[in-house]
Amino acid sequence: MAEQAASWADDRVLLGRTSTAERVSDILRGRITDGFFPPGTRLSEEGIGGALGVSRNTLREAFRLLTHERLLVHELNRGVFVRVLTVEDVEDIHRTRALVECAVVRGLGEPPYVLDAMAAAVAEGERASAEGDWKALGTANIHFHQALVALAGSERTDEVMRSVFAELRLAFHVVDEPRRLHEPYLARNRQILRMLRDGNAAEAERLLAVYLQDSLERMVEVYRRRVGDDGSAPG
Amino acid sequence: MAEQAASWADDRVLLGRTSTAERVSDILRGRITDGFFPPGTRLSEEGIGGALGVSRNTLREAFRLLTHERLLVHELNRGVFVRVLTVEDVEDIHRTRALVECAVVRGLGEPPYVLDAMAAAVAEGERASAEGDWKALGTANIHFHQALVALAGSERTDEVMRSVFAELRLAFHVVDEPRRLHEPYLARNRQILRMLRDGNAAEAERLLAVYLQDSLERMVEVYRRRVGDDGSAPG
């Protein structure tokens, strides 16, 4: 434990800029989005703090950060848990996505557009699909939509949606049927990209709206089977 | 100081539900949006903690909450400051508003719409204007647009935009010409509300887009004079 603390200090000297709490939250965020801490898991202060060699106060700061990213829920005097999304959450996430993503496409100016990041995400998805790595395919799909949002050129919008997409990943870990959930959308992403390349933003927007509607329906269907209507959420 | 701590404890017994850090952050948020702590102010741990009768650890948690709401900026080993928005921030805020608010109006279904909250905000603005309370008029304008966003019925979108509007208020405190900044928009809000009442969402969206564009231009113009192009931001 003391040795761990020493290595932390070394890191700080090396890269200097971030606080201990931020680095702890980075680690935990990775564990959560990777599914190592599945939704519903309780993160005890003593357990995690001991394992990572940081004090409770520092760890609590990291918890606060992740709570505000909606990845953890904090129940007074009970502790923090990895968030379990309800069906209503999933629906609201898709509402927000539809609102923002379609507005981004509609707000595009004159073609041509800078589509490198979206093309890269499609390629990433094709690689993952060829290797049968469905979890990676889900990640690639999210990258595609993040790149789409980035076309708006708004830092705030990017950040907001990054957090929404992180929530979406929580839902992925609950249903855990990655192939059925992600494979059908690779072709659709490719199609949307093609429309944008052709400068046909209107058709791209239409495809995107249908895409999101379908995705929501399939998600809700599978989700209901898995967790029941109440979502068995702690809150 | 000890007496203050005792009163805190009493409060907790009374209303029971929220943590101390949350209540502290509520107080500080009020001080910031009221302009009591203007942008650029440094909030010392000792000073604030002593005044409010809470420990440093608790206060730091409150700071974290407000930092994630973008109201404070945290500089390593230097402390927390009330955020000073740059011109780029103001532009990005308006980009986000245009994207979301216009998308909300476009996404409205069949009329009639539930416009009570928007009507109440207009009435609030008329009252403030009649009394010459321009700060309150600015608040009423924000309430109008929050109510507009709420028409989408998305909890996440509401929360996201609440934070964006809180940032906007920071900019208000920098320019500090409240009448010039807020008075022209009361009539426009009334007009948008009328269009929605008539079920003419398309025209309402057009008016809204023009509104936001004008508002941004005026804001940037006044803002540049006040803080210079760099925004004199700490970060």
Add this chain to the structure above:
DNA sequence: GCATATTTGTCCGTATGTATA
């Protein structure tokens, strides 16, 4: 440039309150 005082970053120990077995 240097020495000092101030402030933050991190951690610990502990008393109290709350939830649960």
Add this chain to the structure above:
DNA sequence: CTATACATACGGACAAATATG
């Protein structure tokens, strides 16, 4: 109802960084 486990919040301590003279 009691006992246990845990979270909340406080105060103190020391190192490290920053600000000040």
